[in-house]
Amino acid sequence: MSELVCKNISKSYKKKEVLHDVSLTIEQGKIYGLIGRNGAGKTTLLSIMTAQNPATGGETTCDGMPVWENQQALDHLCFSRELNTLSILGPNSVKVKEYLKMARMYFPHWDADMEKRLVERFDLNVKKKISKLSKGMLSMVTIVVALASKADITILDEPVAGLDVVARDDFYQLLMEEHMNMGRTFVISTHIIEEAANVFEEVIFLKEGTILLKENTQELLERALHVSGLAEEVDAACAGLDVHHVENIGRSRGVTVLLAPGQALHEGHDVTVQPVSLQNLFVALCGREA
């Protein structure tokens, strides 16, 4: 089992810096959700973590070994990328079976039985070219590669994009089985937050190239509250607290509050307090202020 550590990672494209001094530790045996808006730098960060993209600054290590050009470290990792059929470059021109064959050859712990089982379960036509697959089928291919790789740390970029609700449920079930039975670590980047919230042990919010927070999902949700009521009452109840996403409707106001350990709302005010879902918390922290 392995631990992946990023230290002060930065990445620039020409003059534009897309990742700013990112430090992150992926501990063994956990399922992480990496959540960020489009262009936040999720795929870039995941690529750098798996040595598929060189960092401009900083270093990534796996069990203390540098990941860059280090086969021993790379053998613990799998980054199953979102496939792009629009590109004429890349593996689009090959058939699914060739794509899987290559993966079988390169991943040292590849589970051929699992590959076969998953191909049957997802009803994948392996004779089809990658470029001819639907969005959902493409996701299934990336899931097959990720799960059958049996890599200690498996990273999936948008694995459920295009999958219907049944297939998504199936995927999360498979993921949990692998996690429970094999103790594998998963990092999943997704925009479909709510249904994955129960699966993520920890969430990482990435905003404009920086890690906004990395925390246990349950603990995070326990300290996040939605407070609503008359504007004066809400302001008084939340005075001095970490307030986000202020919404005003007439004289009413709604805010999302992120309490620090030991903090609580000020008592004696006529406000309605509700729990916040992970998705709403993400919108509150990373979305535009109303």
Added chain:
Amino acid sequence: MEGLVRALKCATWRAGRVIGGTLLMSVGFIFYFMLLSRTPFTVQNIVTRFPQMLLFVGSFMYLAFGVVDVVTYVQYAMSCGCTRKNVLLSAVYMNMLEIAGVELALLVYLLLVPKEWMLLSGGTLCGLALLVCLFSTGFSLVMGIFVKRFGKVAYVFVVIVCAVIGGIMGGVAAMNEWDILIVGTPNLPVVVTLAFIGWYVLAAAVFWLCIRKMEVRV
């Protein structure tokens, strides 16, 4: 070392497919050109044409498939955790296997076919094959990177280059005018061979310089 072994295994599989395809296409083209020129289908006519057709098809296939290999499999190998160094070594190994494949086919041909049916001597044939393959495989590494960097425009350029090379080799093959390629060099001087090896080394160096910091985009 295990990573390199895996990369070489994969390269062997890919090289096998290219070599197999080249041999099959060579035989196919022999019949095609014979049909075109209404040459009688005798064993001698078919066998005599094999070496030049192998060089013609080989030069084309190794260039075209080499480019596809760089833009497709190289990226994918990296996305499956293969180091860039192993990608380079496996690419060179694959090219060497492809050259060995053509040379082996020619050696078998030289062993089986009567000398009077041959248009060129064994040494000249094998030397010429070496040069053609070194040029094509080296060129494919550079063109592959070119396509990877410039996309569709580069693809069009590569298709034109392939067509020109294929046309020259095809024309020579069809006319049986191999003297054009070996004028004054009946024994293929060492200098020429070294120059082609130098070309391949240079191409591999360019390939390495371009992939050593390459971003994976599949």
